[in-house]
Amino acid sequence: MTVSEQGLIVPGSGKFDLLEYLKPRPGNHPPLDSPGYKSTGLRHPKQPLVLLPQRLTEVTGPLLGDELITMQDADLTTQHAGEPQGQRIIVFGQVRDSGGRPVPDTLVEIWQTNAAGRYRHSREHHPAPLDPNFDGVGRAITDQGGRYRFITIQPGSYPWGNHHNAWRPAHIHFSLFGRAFTQRLVTQMYFPGDPLLPYDPIYNSVTDDKAKLRMVSEFSMDDTQPEWALGYRFDIVLRGRRQSVFEEAHP
Amino acid sequence: MSELLTPSQTVGPYFSMRLPWPEGPYVVPAGTPGAVTIYGRLYDGAGAAIPDGLIETWQASPDGRFAHPDDPRGPVPDGDLGFRGFGRAPTGHDGTYKIVTLKPGPLPTGDGATEAPHLDVSVFARGMLDRSVTRIYFPDEEAANAVDPVLESVPQRRRATLIAVPAGDNLLRFDIRMQGEDETVFFDL
Numbered sequence: 417m418t419v420s421e422q423g424l425i426v427p428g429s430g431k432f433d434l435l436e437y438l439k440p441r442p443g444n445h446p447p448l449d450s451p452g453y454k455s456t457g458l459r460h461p462k463q464p465l466v467l468l469p470q471r472l473t474e475v476t477g478p479l480l481g482d483e484l485i486t487m488q489d490a491d492l493t494t495q496h497a498g499e500p501q502g503q504r505i506i507v508f509g510q511v512r513d514s515g516g517r518p519v520p521d522t523l524v525e526i527w528q529t530n531a532a533g534r535y536r537h538s539r540e541h542h543p544a545p546l547d548p549n550f551d552g553v554g555r556a557i558t559d560q561g562g563r564y565r566f567i568t569i570q571p572g573s574y575p576w577g578n579h580h581n582a583w584r585p586a587h588i589h590f591s592l593f594g595r596a597f598t599q600r601l602v603t604q605m606y607f608p609g610d611p612l613l614p615y616d617p618i619y620n621s622v623t624d625d626k627a628k629l630r631m632v633s634e635f636s637m638d639d640t641q642p643e644w645a646l647g648y649r650f651d652i653v654l655r656g657r658r659q660s661v662f663e664e665a666h667p
Numbered sequence: 668m669s670e671l672l673t674p675s676q677t678v679g680p681y682f683s684m685r686l687p688w689p690e691g692p693y694v695v696p697a698g699t700p701g702a703v704t705i706y707g708r709l710y711d712g713a714g715a716a717i718p719d720g721l722i723e724t725w726q727a728s729p730d731g732r733f734a735h736p737d738d739p740r741g742p743v744p745d746g747d748l749g750f751r752g753f754g755r756a757p758t759g760h761d762g763t764y765k766i767v768t769l770k771p772g773p774l775p776t777g778d779g780a781t782e783a784p785h786l787d788v789s790v791f792a793r794g795m796l797d798r799s800v801t802r803i804y805f806p807d808e809e810a811a812n813a814v815d816p817v818l819e820s821v822p823q824r825r826r827a828t829l830i831a832v833p834a835g836d837n838l839l840r841f842d843i844r845m846q847g848e849d850e851t852v853f854f855d856l
Binding site for chain 2: 460
């Protein structure tokens with residue numbers, strides 16, 4: 417412990433180096449102001465963002481472990497007495513950073529509609545049936561290889577008020593922490609070949625076509641289980657770190 | 668060569684099915700000695716409350732430590748091991764949120780400067796395609812705030828948007844305005 421010039425007691429105030437997380441490439445993330453998605457209009461900052469150097473608070477982050485998972489809820493089809501309606505699917509993948517490092521022990525949270533395109537939520541009024549056997553929420557922790565796996569039901573499409581005849585493509589919401597505050601990500605997983613994708617202003621808010629495809633899961637026959645469920649792979653890439661001098665010399 | 672990232676998408680209107688958990692707003696249990704409640708309202712560009720937002724906070728312990736392997740200062744004292752440091756609170760019908768926590772300690776920057784006590788904040792909502800990041804600083808830290816390198820980098824007239832306002836015993840108010848005259852300072856991380 418040392419005392420700074422201002423009389424503050426600061427632990428470990430000597431010189432040290434911190435990890436640095438790489439900036440996303442332009443166009444990788446959607447712009448906060450995206451006129452096609454009307455609600456962005458009053459909800460995006462208008463003043464220029466101020467650069468926040470990555471220091472201790474930014475390169476660390478909550479390491480939320482099993483304590484928050486009071487029960488195993490990576491299987492969304494067994495949370496009630498009966499089985500939910502709809503097509504059973506396995507959604508799995510790897511969480512890694514842009515340098516290819518798996519992100520182990522990180523919390524993955526998901527929420528989605530039921531097979532009919534209805535969320536279990538008090539403010540949801542889409543006239544499609546609720547399913548008494550499906551809540552549409554799940555949680556998992558990645559394993560040492562950064563892998564996660566959910567068993568769920570193919571979600572449905574639903575109308576929303578953004579514009580005339582607006583329908584969201586089927587999707588599953590994902591929330592991830594990674595290892596650092598800089599890596600926090602909330603995204604949506606889409607399904608390959610969904611005919612609504614070209615019409616969706618949220619999906620199309622991402623301007624880089626290759627980046628956009630990162631949000632579309634991949635059907636996997638190899639991971640489809642006979643007589644039981646279809647497999648969809650959804651790998652998730654979080655911000656990677658700048659390589660240290662040592663790593664660059666020994667790739 | 669680095670891979671493209673999975674793009675961010677909006678948290679949407681229905682995240683409250685999953686994300687909030689009962690102890691989310693309590694970084695420390697209510698009644699913890701020294702606990703401070705930070706509350707405030709999230710506003711859109713028309714000055715209307717945002718009732719479907721999510722506020723997350725991340726911070727050091729009162730000793731200025733993180734129980735995290737990437738904090739290069741080494742293992743934390745035992746007393747800090749149980750400090751979660753993370754808060755999560757949805758906004759209510761009137762756009763208000765609340766976090767109960769302990770004031771973090773100041774932090775070294777690694778190159779000789781000192782950051783004043785602060786919380787990093789992520790704001791999520793329907794209509795936000797990516798989170799907006801801001802910071803909460805403390806009004807009783809005038810000396811530390813005056814030399815905080817992040818506050819110093821913010822135009823003088825906007826700095827006040829980052830400093831919570833005293834609102835009573837162990838009570839601070841921190842409103843978040845997405846746009847307008849007093850738009851909160853948001854950061855490019």
